[in-house]
Amino acid sequence: MRISVPTIPQAILSAATSAAQSISPSAAVERIASFLAPGNVATITGAGVSVDSGIRAYRGVKGRYLNPNYKLRSYLGYTPVRDALPNTTHYALAALQYSGIIPKLITQNVDGLHQKALSSVWNTAYKQERILELHGSLHKVHCSHGHVIDRATFQDRLSAANPEWKTYMDELEATGQRPRTNPDGDVELEGVAYDSFRVPECPTCLAENRHNSILKPELIFFGESIRQDVKDRSYADIEHCSGLFLVGTTLATYSAFRLLRHALELKKPVLMLNIGPTRADPLPGLEKIEMSSRIVMRDAVRAVLGSRVDDDPIIERMLRSGVVQPPSEDD
Template identity: 75%
Template sequence: MRISVPTIPAAILSSTSSAKPISPAAAVERIASFLASGNVATVTGAGVSVDSGIRAYRGSKGRYLNPNYKPIFYQELVDATKKGFAFRQRYWLRSYLGYKPVRDALPNTTHYALAALQYTNIIPKLITQNVDGLHHKALAGIWDEARMNQHILELHGSLHKVHCSHGHIVDRDTFQDRLSVANPQWKAYMDELEATGQRPRTNPDGDVFLEGVDYGTFKVPECPDCLLESRLNSILKPELIFFGESIKREVRDRSQLDVENCSRLFLVGTTLATYSAFRLVKHALELKKPVLLLNVGPTRADPLSGVEKIELPSGTVLRDAVRTVLGSRAIQDSVVDAMLHSGVVRPPIDDD
């Protein structure tokens, strides 16, 4: 079976935008009106994290920012042969260098605006395609991990845990330390990059762009838990969904149930190129639920009747929309007030 990288149909990329021009002030009022009744399920994508310094896969024209982007597919990563080990060397070297910028990224104003809506139960369920954990960071100290996991569904998993093919799980920072010990020369290279302020081009999943590198020099350590069981096993992957890998049934079912139980669906910063997210929009439309899309550039949902689109960056309008929805509570509730005064704005340089 041939598996390809999800994309937006060429006919959509070449067509004129379906979104009517709108001023930021009018967009604030429209978004606030859409959210006001509450019980809004929300789906977020890579565009939400751009102001945190994490590049999106696609630019404002809907095309990949890196035209030579060649991800490693699930079947390649878990291949038990020497060929598969070479794929793991390539993946883990690039991920080793790219993980720290994603791990250290801070929530931006959009993350905190959405967190305020979650905290006030305007958005009882948030489904994110992102694996950076920034929605959780925005609620850290307000909700415990159990409550966050109850209200936030990571559709494509998380970059912050690693598991082997026999089910042993380790947190990513610990695994990162293991990679450093096994690869002192690459640890020195990463330290040099950090000292000079340089940073390889990083994708949203922590995978960096490298040229002219001998991946064969990178050592992928064996799983220590498997070694204790008298087994050699270097087949390790982060707890995220790779291209060609199926989403767990319980995650798929929960995402669909979240859409079924909501009154309306709000989409933020996503092109909906992956079917796992696009099908949620189709399901909402089948159930006759209102759908509002806030995104810059073409999306897979543009031709769909019933999807209202506002083509503006979320960072320019969403915080003011939340203030409008919450009214006096935005000032009187100290937690909400703090959220609406929080968030970095550090977009990558020359992103498009």
């Protein structure tokens, strides 16, 4: 089966110029704050939001995607994603979620970092209600018959079935030499033979007298469609919002791009914060600020919430939290 990796149409890339509209950080903060201030703003985030957590983007200025063999590479790449910490943008958005400015957040990311940023204030059920993972989660695995397995448990089973690869991964951990990691936990390896890697069978299938070693992370791979219930919920979140805020996404995948188009069709105000060309750039009705969210989001949240920042220790802590650890140029 031939699968095309979603990307920005070449016509848009060819028309893009480096002469983006000039705006100062202070003006960007003011504009973002005024956009968010009325509240009830739905938000869509992409891989660019997680770059400061050390997870490289697929696309954009430095994004790439290569994937000749997912199963081994996902085994090795899961640990860096599992250990990644929310960055300043995650916590700024968490403060807006906690304060009710952003009632619903839709993320294309599968790293669970938005949930981590809210783990001290919201339980799992409430986070699932307020955060929609459009493309699934890397932290769960399911077999071809739908049996779900916790990812940590599955990683342990993979380690037991592949002791030589567990040793190799431990050596990487000990030296700090982690391979380059993509947002879905896939890593880039060269000169590696995959034939010896074994995937253990689903224990639930075995209990049902069925042999089944076809398992995958519970996320949407390129070429697959999102579930109908997820699609319906994403559309409902757009329909019930007063405005749409897009952060760190090129909107190359249609599942997110169509949500923007739906918002524009409904005459919702739309503001994008992103660096570099996006699939949405030619669309009328889209307002875009080309700037790193790291530079402006904390100050924008402070401008929106005003005295609430000082009065609420949870918000104040969120706006002091977050790592800034972008991946190195040569990782």
